[in-house]
Amino acid sequence: MQSYDFLLWLAIILLFTKLFGVATARVHLPQVVGALLAGVLLGPSCFGIVQGNDFIFKTAEIGVLMLMFIAGLDTDMTELKRSGGPALVIACLGVALPVLTCGGVYYLFFGGALTKTTLLKAAFVGVVFAATSVSITVETLTEMGKIKSRLGTTLISAALIDDIIGIVVLSFISGFGDESVNTGTVLLKIVLFFVFVVVVGIGVYWLFRLITVNHEKSRRIAVWGLAFCFVMAYCSERLFGVADITGAYFAGVILCNLSQSRQFLARKMTVASYVLFSPVFFAAIGLRTNLRLLGTDILVFAGVLLVVAVVSKIIGCGLGARLCGLSRRDSLGVGVGMVARGEVALMVAQKGINAGYIDEAVFPAVVLVVVVAALITPVLLKLTVGNAPDASMVG
Amino acid sequence: MQSYDFLLWLAIILLFTKLFGVATARVHLPQVVGALLAGVLLGPSCFGIVQGNDFIFKTAEIGVLMLMFIAGLDTDMTELKRSGGPALVIACLGVALPVLTCGGVYYLFFGGALTKTTLLKAAFVGVVFAATSVSITVETLTEMGKIKSRLGTTLISAALIDDIIGIVVLSFISGFGDESVNTGTVLLKIVLFFVFVVVVGIGVYWLFRLITVNHEKSRRIAVWGLAFCFVMAYCSERLFGVADITGAYFAGVILCNLSQSRQFLARKMTVASYVLFSPVFFAAIGLRTNLRLLGTDILVFAGVLLVVAVVSKIIGCGLGARLCGLSRRDSLGVGVGMVARGEVALMVAQKGINAGYIDEAVFPAVVLVVVVAALITPVLLKLTVGNAPDASMVG
Numbered sequence: 001m002q003s004y005d006f007l008l009w010l011a012i013i014l015l016f017t018k019l020f021g022v023a024t025a026r027v028h029l030p031q032v033v034g035a036l037l038a039g040v041l042l043g044p045s046c047f048g049i050v051q052g053n054d055f056i057f058k059t060a061e062i063g064v065l066m067l068m069f070i071a072g073l074d075t076d077m078t079e080l081k082r083s084g085g086p087a088l089v090i091a092c093l094g095v096a097l098p099v100l101t102c103g104g105v106y107y108l109f110f111g112g113a114l115t116k117t118t119l120l121k122a123a124f125v126g127v128v129f130a131a132t133s134v135s136i137t138v139e140t141l142t143e144m145g146k147i148k149s150r151l152g153t154t155l156i157s158a159a160l161i162d163d164i165i166g167i168v169v170l171s172f173i174s175g176f177g178d179e180s181v182n183t184g185t186v187l188l189k190i191v192l193f194f195v196f197v198v199v200v201g202i203g204v205y206w207l208f209r210l211i212t213v214n215h216e217k218s219r220r221i222a223v224w225g226l227a228f229c230f231v232m233a234y235c236s237e238r239l240f241g242v243a244d245i246t247g248a249y250f251a252g253v254i255l256c257n258l259s260q261s262r263q264f265l266a267r268k269m270t271v272a273s274y275v276l277f278s279p280v281f282f283a284a285i286g287l288r289t290n291l292r293l294l295g296t297d298i299l300v301f302a303g304v305l306l307v308v309a310v311v312s313k314i315i316g317c318g319l320g321a322r323l324c325g326l327s328r329r330d331s332l333g334v335g336v337g338m339v340a341r342g343e344v345a346l347m348v349a350q351k352g353i354n355a356g357y358i359d360e361a362v363f364p365a366v367v368l369v370v371v372v373a374a375l376i377t378p379v380l381l382k383l384t385v386g387n388a389p390d391a392s393m394v395g
Numbered sequence: 396m397q398s399y400d401f402l403l404w405l406a407i408i409l410l411f412t413k414l415f416g417v418a419t420a421r422v423h424l425p426q427v428v429g430a431l432l433a434g435v436l437l438g439p440s441c442f443g444i445v446q447g448n449d450f451i452f453k454t455a456e457i458g459v460l461m462l463m464f465i466a467g468l469d470t471d472m473t474e475l476k477r478s479g480g481p482a483l484v485i486a487c488l489g490v491a492l493p494v495l496t497c498g499g500v501y502y503l504f505f506g507g508a509l510t511k512t513t514l515l516k517a518a519f520v521g522v523v524f525a526a527t528s529v530s531i532t533v534e535t536l537t538e539m540g541k542i543k544s545r546l547g548t549t550l551i552s553a554a555l556i557d558d559i560i561g562i563v564v565l566s567f568i569s570g571f572g573d574e575s576v577n578t579g580t581v582l583l584k585i586v587l588f589f590v591f592v593v594v595v596g597i598g599v600y601w602l603f604r605l606i607t608v609n610h611e612k613s614r615r616i617a618v619w620g621l622a623f624c625f626v627m628a629y630c631s632e633r634l635f636g637v638a639d640i641t642g643a644y645f646a647g648v649i650l651c652n653l654s655q656s657r658q659f660l661a662r663k664m665t666v667a668s669y670v671l672f673s674p675v676f677f678a679a680i681g682l683r684t685n686l687r688l689l690g691t692d693i694l695v696f697a698g699v700l701l702v703v704a705v706v707s708k709i710i711g712c713g714l715g716a717r718l719c720g721l722s723r724r725d726s727l728g729v730g731v732g733m734v735a736r737g738e739v740a741l742m743v744a745q746k747g748i749n750a751g752y753i754d755e756a757v758f759p760a761v762v763l764v765v766v767v768a769a770l771i772t773p774v775l776l777k778l779t780v781g782n783a784p785d786a787s788m789v790g
Contacts, residue, residue: 006453015619230405
């Protein structure tokens, strides 16, 4: 006889993540915040109703892979090529500064001896704060009628590139995680990984083109696309020691070139994700965030980390934008608009705790900073660019 | 560190179930047959590439619940009320005869002493062959231009009712499975289950009406609908000792009354089901079907069971149709059209092996009969009603 508890847990997760998501959306906060909150309330921090077991965590893993796959599929290559130049500069500075400074903060608080492990742990905390979550900013800018302005388009392209850079940095760091191999081997494996992505990418792209002739919107696209995502995730981990979410993301980037099937595929993946997998993923983060572990020292760390995470992003991206010739006001807008962290940050953090780079005690602080950064972005954005008139306003 | 094997297994399952499904569809056979075949090939019968572990079986369980939930959602109450009379007679006779005769065949082969366990096992094998799978027949009749004829509409309504009757019979039999309680308690629990379904049904229906005002097609419908399906499945098993698939089915029947949201909900569930869950479900059946266990005696049993399963359905339904005044030819058509068994039969069979009512050795025979019955239905249908002219032909 099998146990049916997992059904009840899934039901509770679905009910409460959506309930809290709807509630946070009503006060113009991202639904992700509500879903995380639901996880925290259901987990060991508060009521301890749902236990995170093997099945829940595997389902959450599929959830994160699907989200990364969709993020890859949503890559707009045309827009990327058009506004690529300035966006690249903004993204590079906007990744470098937070990684260095946030990693530095971790090292200051928990560092000690300068070993490989300590450096990796610091780097991991830094990488968590590399990738921007642009969805909140997009929503705020749309509300303010500034989404089609130069500020808006530059921001979106930069956020896209900073995802890619974040993922590449992550692949390096996770590659170095294996203690048994030396630096040369790791570098070789990472190079081979990117060769693998390109070669498999070209092959699979043409294979999909071939099998989707007259079936651009058939179920087989969705099923095989998801299978490809899983294979890439598996190969990343097993063959190259690179994080599985990196593989899933590149699977999406490869298939985003299927102009006929891309949207269909993204839509089907989105449905499968939101009805079950992504709620479980966000709840699982909450389940793992034991706020009872937040002692005074960890809270102080979280406070400092928050300030550094926010300021480093504003300075990094703002400086990049200024270098590319944006006005002082727009540069500030770009910097502030990139402050929000979201899904990708949480995914990297979860990867970190799975792989042992983020300690149990530090994890709640990291999640807290991600959430608070996301929450203050709309407020900061309205304060900095809210009242300026804009020629390209679309209402 | 966690294992990533489950990702590879999922990918292999998705790839091959769809590949074989597409292949069988090309030769006008149901895709389910292809998916089952893929499972058999990947499993212990042939190559043993994929191992059915806890995660795979739990995912398969969600798959079967989703399929039953969708079946419930697809209940067309209006059509049911319209052609309910004759359809009810056909369905009742078409369930009673196969249950008795197929159960009888099991008893003849493996019976022995007339104990409660033996009777339950026989009854379970009987119930597997209770529910018709109308999809194959619908496809064949559509091809033949007879789907809108009296034969067609009667057939569809009868198949719908025979699902419900099959599920009710299943709930009785699974209720009796618990050795520790006596018959009176079981009957009371089953009665209480149906009271529970009605009371919860009315409450949840109004609750959904309330929360879906202005949100008839919002994501929350899909998420909470699925949560409700899981809760009903859990409560059926835990509170009433009734099969979880019964609960999932009635969850669908309850929500099928939401005229605004029903189709939206069914569509989203269908996507979530076909991209991952139902392939895993069908593959899992294949994985559990060890054809190496098919000795001569089991093959003889399968042969006899096949003949009885086919003939009893033709006679039962045909007799019912004749009693309701259909012509001799149409009655034969109804009987033959109901021969095919499909998803529901496989779900009941899986339930049986989970709960210990269907033995490891008998399971492959049962699956084999279900598949072969599905395969021969279109052929039989064309032989019996193929050449008759029909006034209501729609081409």
